[in-house]
Amino acid sequence: MxxxxxxxxxxxxxxxxxxxxxxxxxxxxxxxxxxxxxxxxxxxxxxxxxxxxxxxxxxxxxxxxxxxxxxxxxxxxxxxxxxxxxxxxxxxxxxxxxxxxxxxxxxxxxxxxxxxxxxxxxxxxxxxxxxxxxxxxxxxxxxxxxxxxxxGAGAGIVVGIDIQEACDRVLTFAFEEAERRGCTLQVVHTWKMPPAYSYVPLFDSDNERDIQRSVARTVEDMLLPWRRRFPDVDVSTGVYEGSASERLVQASRGAGLVVVGRHLRHSPLGPHLGPVTHAVLHHTAAPVAVVAHP
Structure with a gap:
Protein backbone atom coordinates (compact mmCIF):
# COMPACT_ATOMS: atom_id res chain seq x y z
CA MET A 1 0.00 0.00 0.00
CA GLY A 152 6.73 24.81 6.95
CA ALA A 153 4.20 25.31 9.75
CA GLY A 154 2.31 28.58 9.30
CA ALA A 155 3.58 29.07 5.73
CA GLY A 156 1.28 28.68 2.76
CA ILE A 157 1.51 26.50 -0.33
CA VAL A 158 1.97 27.82 -3.87
CA VAL A 159 0.93 25.75 -6.89
CA GLY A 160 1.51 26.56 -10.54
CA ILE A 161 -1.06 25.45 -13.10
CA ASP A 162 -1.56 25.65 -16.86
CA ILE A 163 -5.13 25.89 -18.12
CA GLN A 164 -4.02 24.24 -21.35
CA GLU A 165 -2.98 21.09 -19.50
CA ALA A 166 -4.66 18.45 -17.35
CA CYS A 167 -3.57 19.43 -13.84
CA ASP A 168 -5.73 17.04 -11.81
CA ARG A 169 -2.85 15.28 -10.03
CA VAL A 170 -1.03 18.56 -9.35
CA LEU A 171 -4.12 20.25 -7.90
CA THR A 172 -5.12 17.22 -5.85
CA PHE A 173 -1.64 17.02 -4.30
CA ALA A 174 -1.61 20.76 -3.51
CA PHE A 175 -5.12 20.82 -2.01
CA GLU A 176 -4.47 17.70 0.08
CA GLU A 177 -1.24 19.21 1.44
CA ALA A 178 -2.99 22.48 2.29
CA GLU A 179 -5.80 20.60 4.03
CA ARG A 180 -3.35 18.52 6.08
CA ARG A 181 -1.44 21.58 7.22
CA GLY A 182 -4.42 23.88 7.62
CA CYS A 183 -2.65 26.53 5.57
CA THR A 184 -3.49 28.79 2.65
CA LEU A 185 -3.13 27.75 -0.97
CA GLN A 186 -2.14 30.21 -3.68
CA VAL A 187 -2.82 29.13 -7.27
CA VAL A 188 -0.64 30.83 -9.88
CA HIS A 189 -1.27 30.89 -13.63
CA THR A 190 0.41 33.00 -16.28
CA TRP A 191 -0.50 33.73 -19.87
CA LYS A 192 1.08 35.49 -22.83
CA MET A 193 -0.30 37.49 -25.71
CA PRO A 194 -0.16 35.65 -29.05
CA PRO A 195 3.01 36.57 -30.97
CA ALA A 196 0.94 38.02 -33.81
CA TYR A 197 -0.21 40.89 -31.59
CA SER A 198 3.32 42.28 -31.49
CA TYR A 199 2.86 43.20 -35.16
CA VAL A 200 -0.37 45.14 -34.57
CA PRO A 201 0.58 48.84 -34.44
CA LEU A 202 -2.65 50.06 -32.82
CA PHE A 203 -3.52 47.22 -30.47
CA ASP A 204 -6.41 48.13 -28.19
CA SER A 205 -5.47 47.68 -24.50
CA ASP A 206 -9.11 46.82 -23.77
CA ASN A 207 -8.53 43.56 -25.63
CA GLU A 208 -5.71 42.71 -23.24
CA ARG A 209 -7.96 43.34 -20.25
CA ASP A 210 -10.69 41.20 -21.82
CA ILE A 211 -8.19 38.35 -22.25
CA GLN A 212 -7.06 38.73 -18.64
CA ARG A 213 -10.65 38.49 -17.39
CA SER A 214 -11.36 35.50 -19.63
CA VAL A 215 -8.27 33.64 -18.40
CA ALA A 216 -9.17 34.41 -14.77
CA ARG A 217 -12.68 32.98 -15.28
CA THR A 218 -11.20 29.86 -16.86
CA VAL A 219 -8.90 29.39 -13.87
CA GLU A 220 -11.81 29.74 -11.44
CA ASP A 221 -13.87 27.23 -13.44
CA MET A 222 -10.93 24.84 -13.39
CA LEU A 223 -10.61 25.12 -9.60
CA LEU A 224 -14.29 24.69 -8.83
CA PRO A 225 -14.26 20.87 -8.33
CA TRP A 226 -11.37 21.17 -5.87
CA ARG A 227 -12.95 24.07 -3.99
CA ARG A 228 -16.04 21.91 -3.49
CA ARG A 229 -13.99 18.85 -2.49
CA PHE A 230 -11.81 20.83 -0.04
CA PRO A 231 -14.16 23.51 1.35
CA ASP A 232 -11.93 24.23 4.35
CA VAL A 233 -8.89 25.18 2.27
CA ASP A 234 -8.40 28.94 1.96
CA VAL A 235 -7.63 29.43 -1.75
CA SER A 236 -6.43 32.53 -3.57
CA THR A 237 -5.63 32.85 -7.27
CA GLY A 238 -3.10 34.93 -9.13
CA VAL A 239 -3.43 35.32 -12.89
CA TYR A 240 -0.62 37.22 -14.56
CA GLU A 241 0.70 38.01 -18.00
CA GLY A 242 4.33 37.05 -18.45
CA SER A 243 6.83 34.40 -17.37
CA ALA A 244 5.46 31.48 -15.35
CA SER A 245 8.81 30.66 -13.75
CA GLU A 246 9.42 34.25 -12.65
CA ARG A 247 5.95 34.55 -11.11
CA LEU A 248 6.26 31.23 -9.28
CA VAL A 249 9.67 32.14 -7.87
CA GLN A 250 8.28 35.48 -6.68
CA ALA A 251 5.21 33.84 -5.15
CA SER A 252 7.34 31.22 -3.40
CA ARG A 253 9.09 33.73 -1.12
CA GLY A 254 8.03 32.79 2.38
CA ALA A 255 6.05 29.75 1.20
CA GLY A 256 6.23 26.43 3.00
CA LEU A 257 6.00 24.42 -0.23
CA VAL A 258 5.84 25.04 -3.97
CA VAL A 259 4.02 22.50 -6.15
CA VAL A 260 4.73 22.17 -9.87
CA GLY A 261 3.97 19.54 -12.48
CA ARG A 262 5.94 17.65 -15.09
CA HIS A 263 4.79 15.61 -18.05
CA LEU A 264 5.07 11.83 -17.99
CA ARG A 265 7.57 11.65 -20.81
CA HIS A 266 11.29 11.09 -21.21
CA SER A 267 13.74 12.82 -23.51
CA PRO A 268 16.44 10.83 -25.35
CA LEU A 269 18.86 13.58 -24.28
CA GLY A 270 18.29 13.03 -20.56
CA PRO A 271 15.77 13.92 -17.86
CA HIS A 272 13.04 16.22 -19.13
CA LEU A 273 11.22 18.31 -16.53
CA GLY A 274 10.09 21.25 -18.62
CA PRO A 275 11.55 24.78 -18.51
CA VAL A 276 9.22 26.13 -15.80
CA THR A 277 9.75 23.22 -13.39
CA HIS A 278 13.50 23.29 -14.05
CA ALA A 279 13.69 27.03 -13.31
CA VAL A 280 11.62 26.74 -10.14
CA LEU A 281 13.83 23.91 -8.84
CA HIS A 282 16.97 25.98 -9.32
CA HIS A 283 15.74 29.36 -8.11
CA THR A 284 13.24 28.71 -5.32
CA ALA A 285 14.35 28.63 -1.69
CA ALA A 286 11.26 26.75 -0.45
CA PRO A 287 10.88 22.97 -0.76
CA VAL A 288 9.53 22.06 -4.20
CA ALA A 289 7.16 19.18 -4.92
CA VAL A 290 7.24 17.85 -8.49
CA VAL A 291 4.09 15.95 -9.45
CA ALA A 292 4.00 13.91 -12.66
CA HIS A 293 0.86 14.19 -14.80
CA PRO A 294 -0.23 13.04 -18.28
Whole structure:
Protein backbone atom coordinates (compact mmCIF):
# COMPACT_ATOMS: atom_id res chain seq x y z
CA MET A 1 0.00 0.00 0.00
CA UNK A 2 1.37 3.42 -0.95
CA UNK A 3 1.10 5.08 2.41
CA UNK A 4 4.62 5.70 3.70
CA UNK A 5 7.08 8.56 3.03
CA UNK A 6 10.53 7.64 1.70
CA UNK A 7 13.63 9.84 1.97
CA UNK A 8 17.07 9.39 0.44
CA UNK A 9 19.94 9.74 2.92
CA UNK A 10 23.70 9.69 2.33
CA UNK A 11 25.20 11.32 5.42
CA UNK A 12 25.30 14.82 3.91
CA UNK A 13 23.77 17.94 5.47
CA UNK A 14 21.42 18.14 2.50
CA UNK A 15 20.06 14.65 3.01
CA UNK A 16 19.72 15.23 6.76
CA UNK A 17 17.63 18.34 6.09
CA UNK A 18 15.50 16.28 3.72
CA UNK A 19 15.14 13.52 6.34
CA UNK A 20 13.97 16.03 8.96
CA UNK A 21 11.42 17.48 6.55
CA UNK A 22 10.26 14.00 5.53
CA UNK A 23 9.84 12.96 9.16
CA UNK A 24 7.63 15.95 9.90
CA UNK A 25 5.64 15.24 6.74
CA UNK A 26 5.18 11.60 7.81
CA UNK A 27 3.92 12.78 11.20
CA UNK A 28 1.43 15.12 9.52
CA UNK A 29 0.25 12.30 7.26
CA UNK A 30 0.29 9.81 10.18
CA UNK A 31 2.25 7.27 8.11
CA UNK A 32 5.60 5.45 8.54
CA UNK A 33 8.91 6.87 7.32
CA UNK A 34 11.51 4.88 5.36
CA UNK A 35 15.15 5.98 5.14
CA UNK A 36 16.96 4.74 2.04
CA UNK A 37 20.65 4.84 1.18
CA UNK A 38 21.62 3.45 -2.22
CA UNK A 39 24.99 1.66 -2.19
CA UNK A 40 26.69 2.18 -5.55
CA UNK A 41 29.49 -0.37 -5.89
CA UNK A 42 30.48 1.09 -9.24
CA UNK A 43 32.35 3.70 -7.18
CA UNK A 44 34.85 1.10 -5.94
CA UNK A 45 37.39 1.58 -8.75
CA UNK A 46 37.22 5.36 -8.21
CA UNK A 47 37.96 5.01 -4.49
CA UNK A 48 40.63 2.29 -4.33
CA UNK A 49 41.54 3.15 -0.74
CA UNK A 50 38.04 2.43 0.52
CA UNK A 51 37.26 -1.24 0.97
CA UNK A 52 33.78 -2.71 0.71
CA UNK A 53 33.70 -3.43 4.44
CA UNK A 54 34.63 0.19 5.25
CA UNK A 55 31.98 1.50 2.88
CA UNK A 56 29.38 -0.83 4.40
CA UNK A 57 30.29 0.43 7.87
CA UNK A 58 30.03 4.07 6.78
CA UNK A 59 26.68 3.46 5.11
CA UNK A 60 25.25 1.69 8.15
CA UNK A 61 26.48 4.45 10.44
CA UNK A 62 25.07 7.28 8.28
CA UNK A 63 21.64 5.69 8.10
CA UNK A 64 21.63 4.66 11.78
CA UNK A 65 22.60 8.14 12.96
CA UNK A 66 19.87 9.77 10.87
CA UNK A 67 17.29 7.26 12.14
CA UNK A 68 18.39 7.77 15.75
CA UNK A 69 18.03 11.54 15.53
CA UNK A 70 14.59 11.31 13.95
CA UNK A 71 13.39 8.83 16.57
CA UNK A 72 14.46 11.26 19.29
CA UNK A 73 12.52 14.05 17.63
CA UNK A 74 9.46 11.94 16.82
CA UNK A 75 9.31 8.99 19.27
CA UNK A 76 5.90 7.84 18.03
CA UNK A 77 6.91 7.79 14.36
CA UNK A 78 7.54 4.37 12.82
CA UNK A 79 10.92 4.49 11.06
CA UNK A 80 12.51 1.76 8.92
CA UNK A 81 15.75 1.74 6.92
CA UNK A 82 16.90 0.16 3.67
CA UNK A 83 20.27 0.06 1.86
CA UNK A 84 19.66 -1.29 -1.66
CA UNK A 85 22.56 -1.84 -4.03
CA UNK A 86 22.57 -0.03 -7.35
CA UNK A 87 22.96 3.32 -9.02
CA UNK A 88 21.38 5.91 -6.69
CA UNK A 89 18.85 7.37 -9.13
CA UNK A 90 17.59 3.94 -10.22
CA UNK A 91 17.50 2.62 -6.65
CA UNK A 92 15.60 5.65 -5.35
CA UNK A 93 13.14 5.50 -8.25
CA UNK A 94 12.54 1.82 -7.48
CA UNK A 95 11.95 2.64 -3.81
CA UNK A 96 9.46 5.32 -4.86
CA UNK A 97 7.21 2.81 -6.60
CA UNK A 98 5.47 1.70 -3.40
CA UNK A 99 5.51 4.96 -1.41
CA UNK A 100 3.23 7.98 -1.37
CA UNK A 101 6.02 10.57 -1.42
CA UNK A 102 9.77 10.61 -2.08
CA UNK A 103 11.92 13.31 -0.45
CA UNK A 104 15.43 14.29 -1.58
CA UNK A 105 17.91 16.93 -0.48
CA UNK A 106 19.53 19.65 -2.59
CA UNK A 107 22.38 22.02 -1.90
CA UNK A 108 21.79 25.77 -1.67
CA UNK A 109 23.49 28.06 -4.15
CA UNK A 110 24.25 30.60 -1.42
CA UNK A 111 21.94 32.96 0.43
CA UNK A 112 18.38 32.25 -0.60
CA UNK A 113 18.97 31.88 -4.32
CA UNK A 114 17.72 28.31 -4.58
CA UNK A 115 18.83 24.78 -5.28
CA UNK A 116 21.82 23.15 -6.84
CA UNK A 117 19.97 20.16 -8.23
CA UNK A 118 22.36 17.31 -8.95
CA UNK A 119 22.10 14.67 -11.64
CA UNK A 120 20.89 12.02 -9.15
CA UNK A 121 17.96 14.18 -8.04
CA UNK A 122 17.04 15.20 -11.59
CA UNK A 123 17.27 11.64 -12.86
CA UNK A 124 15.20 10.34 -9.94
CA UNK A 125 12.48 12.94 -10.47
CA UNK A 126 12.30 12.08 -14.16
CA UNK A 127 12.25 8.32 -13.52
CA UNK A 128 9.30 8.05 -11.13
CA UNK A 129 5.57 8.79 -11.27
CA UNK A 130 5.54 9.29 -7.48
CA UNK A 131 5.51 12.91 -6.25
CA UNK A 132 9.03 14.02 -5.28
CA UNK A 133 9.88 16.84 -2.88
CA UNK A 134 13.31 18.47 -3.06
CA UNK A 135 14.35 20.11 0.19
CA UNK A 136 17.05 22.74 0.35
CA UNK A 137 19.50 22.70 3.25
CA UNK A 138 19.69 26.09 4.95
CA UNK A 139 22.83 25.22 6.89
CA UNK A 140 21.07 26.30 10.09
CA UNK A 141 20.32 23.96 13.01
CA UNK A 142 16.86 22.43 13.00
CA UNK A 143 15.41 22.38 16.49
CA UNK A 144 11.81 21.50 15.62
CA UNK A 145 10.25 18.85 17.83
CA UNK A 146 7.26 16.60 17.36
CA UNK A 147 5.02 19.33 18.80
CA UNK A 148 6.14 21.48 15.84
CA UNK A 149 5.62 18.68 13.36
CA UNK A 150 4.20 20.52 10.39
CA UNK A 151 6.85 21.08 7.71
CA GLY A 152 6.73 24.81 6.95
CA ALA A 153 4.20 25.31 9.75
CA GLY A 154 2.31 28.58 9.30
CA ALA A 155 3.58 29.07 5.73
CA GLY A 156 1.28 28.68 2.76
CA ILE A 157 1.51 26.50 -0.33
CA VAL A 158 1.97 27.82 -3.87
CA VAL A 159 0.93 25.75 -6.89
CA GLY A 160 1.51 26.56 -10.54
CA ILE A 161 -1.06 25.45 -13.10
CA ASP A 162 -1.56 25.65 -16.86
CA ILE A 163 -5.13 25.89 -18.12
CA GLN A 164 -4.02 24.24 -21.35
CA GLU A 165 -2.98 21.09 -19.50
CA ALA A 166 -4.66 18.45 -17.35
CA CYS A 167 -3.57 19.43 -13.84
CA ASP A 168 -5.73 17.04 -11.81
CA ARG A 169 -2.85 15.28 -10.03
CA VAL A 170 -1.03 18.56 -9.35
CA LEU A 171 -4.12 20.25 -7.90
CA THR A 172 -5.12 17.22 -5.85
CA PHE A 173 -1.64 17.02 -4.30
CA ALA A 174 -1.61 20.76 -3.51
CA PHE A 175 -5.12 20.82 -2.01
CA GLU A 176 -4.47 17.70 0.08
CA GLU A 177 -1.24 19.21 1.44
CA ALA A 178 -2.99 22.48 2.29
CA GLU A 179 -5.80 20.60 4.03
CA ARG A 180 -3.35 18.52 6.08
CA ARG A 181 -1.44 21.58 7.22
CA GLY A 182 -4.42 23.88 7.62
CA CYS A 183 -2.65 26.53 5.57
CA THR A 184 -3.49 28.79 2.65
CA LEU A 185 -3.13 27.75 -0.97
CA GLN A 186 -2.14 30.21 -3.68
CA VAL A 187 -2.82 29.13 -7.27
CA VAL A 188 -0.64 30.83 -9.88
CA HIS A 189 -1.27 30.89 -13.63
CA THR A 190 0.41 33.00 -16.28
CA TRP A 191 -0.50 33.73 -19.87
CA LYS A 192 1.08 35.49 -22.83
CA MET A 193 -0.30 37.49 -25.71
CA PRO A 194 -0.16 35.65 -29.05
CA PRO A 195 3.01 36.57 -30.97
CA ALA A 196 0.94 38.02 -33.81
CA TYR A 197 -0.21 40.89 -31.59
CA SER A 198 3.32 42.28 -31.49
CA TYR A 199 2.86 43.20 -35.16
CA VAL A 200 -0.37 45.14 -34.57
CA PRO A 201 0.58 48.84 -34.44
CA LEU A 202 -2.65 50.06 -32.82
CA PHE A 203 -3.52 47.22 -30.47
CA ASP A 204 -6.41 48.13 -28.19
CA SER A 205 -5.47 47.68 -24.50
CA ASP A 206 -9.11 46.82 -23.77
CA ASN A 207 -8.53 43.56 -25.63
CA GLU A 208 -5.71 42.71 -23.24
CA ARG A 209 -7.96 43.34 -20.25
CA ASP A 210 -10.69 41.20 -21.82
CA ILE A 211 -8.19 38.35 -22.25
CA GLN A 212 -7.06 38.73 -18.64
CA ARG A 213 -10.65 38.49 -17.39
CA SER A 214 -11.36 35.50 -19.63
CA VAL A 215 -8.27 33.64 -18.40
CA ALA A 216 -9.17 34.41 -14.77
CA ARG A 217 -12.68 32.98 -15.28
CA THR A 218 -11.20 29.86 -16.86
CA VAL A 219 -8.90 29.39 -13.87
CA GLU A 220 -11.81 29.74 -11.44
CA ASP A 221 -13.87 27.23 -13.44
CA MET A 222 -10.93 24.84 -13.39
CA LEU A 223 -10.61 25.12 -9.60
CA LEU A 224 -14.29 24.69 -8.83
CA PRO A 225 -14.26 20.87 -8.33
CA TRP A 226 -11.37 21.17 -5.87
CA ARG A 227 -12.95 24.07 -3.99
CA ARG A 228 -16.04 21.91 -3.49
CA ARG A 229 -13.99 18.85 -2.49
CA PHE A 230 -11.81 20.83 -0.04
CA PRO A 231 -14.16 23.51 1.35
CA ASP A 232 -11.93 24.23 4.35
CA VAL A 233 -8.89 25.18 2.27
CA ASP A 234 -8.40 28.94 1.96
CA VAL A 235 -7.63 29.43 -1.75
CA SER A 236 -6.43 32.53 -3.57
CA THR A 237 -5.63 32.85 -7.27
CA GLY A 238 -3.10 34.93 -9.13
CA VAL A 239 -3.43 35.32 -12.89
CA TYR A 240 -0.62 37.22 -14.56
CA GLU A 241 0.70 38.01 -18.00
CA GLY A 242 4.33 37.05 -18.45
CA SER A 243 6.83 34.40 -17.37
CA ALA A 244 5.46 31.48 -15.35
CA SER A 245 8.81 30.66 -13.75
CA GLU A 246 9.42 34.25 -12.65
CA ARG A 247 5.95 34.55 -11.11
CA LEU A 248 6.26 31.23 -9.28
CA VAL A 249 9.67 32.14 -7.87
CA GLN A 250 8.28 35.48 -6.68
CA ALA A 251 5.21 33.84 -5.15
CA SER A 252 7.34 31.22 -3.40
CA ARG A 253 9.09 33.73 -1.12
CA GLY A 254 8.03 32.79 2.38
CA ALA A 255 6.05 29.75 1.20
CA GLY A 256 6.23 26.43 3.00
CA LEU A 257 6.00 24.42 -0.23
CA VAL A 258 5.84 25.04 -3.97
CA VAL A 259 4.02 22.50 -6.15
CA VAL A 260 4.73 22.17 -9.87
CA GLY A 261 3.97 19.54 -12.48
CA ARG A 262 5.94 17.65 -15.09
CA HIS A 263 4.79 15.61 -18.05
CA LEU A 264 5.07 11.83 -17.99
CA ARG A 265 7.57 11.65 -20.81
CA HIS A 266 11.29 11.09 -21.21
CA SER A 267 13.74 12.82 -23.51
CA PRO A 268 16.44 10.83 -25.35
CA LEU A 269 18.86 13.58 -24.28
CA GLY A 270 18.29 13.03 -20.56
CA PRO A 271 15.77 13.92 -17.86
CA HIS A 272 13.04 16.22 -19.13
CA LEU A 273 11.22 18.31 -16.53
CA GLY A 274 10.09 21.25 -18.62
CA PRO A 275 11.55 24.78 -18.51
CA VAL A 276 9.22 26.13 -15.80
CA THR A 277 9.75 23.22 -13.39
CA HIS A 278 13.50 23.29 -14.05
CA ALA A 279 13.69 27.03 -13.31
CA VAL A 280 11.62 26.74 -10.14
CA LEU A 281 13.83 23.91 -8.84
CA HIS A 282 16.97 25.98 -9.32
CA HIS A 283 15.74 29.36 -8.11
CA THR A 284 13.24 28.71 -5.32
CA ALA A 285 14.35 28.63 -1.69
CA ALA A 286 11.26 26.75 -0.45
CA PRO A 287 10.88 22.97 -0.76
CA VAL A 288 9.53 22.06 -4.20
CA ALA A 289 7.16 19.18 -4.92
CA VAL A 290 7.24 17.85 -8.49
CA VAL A 291 4.09 15.95 -9.45
CA ALA A 292 4.00 13.91 -12.66
CA HIS A 293 0.86 14.19 -14.80
CA PRO A 294 -0.23 13.04 -18.28
Missing amino acids: KNHVTVGVDGSDESLAAARWAAREAVVRQVPLRLVHAVDWLLDPVLPGVGRQDADSWTDRAVAEAAEELRRRHPRLEITTRCPTGRPAAALAAEAVDCALLVLGSRGLGGLTGFLVGSVALSTVAATDTPVVLVRSTGEPDTASESEAEP
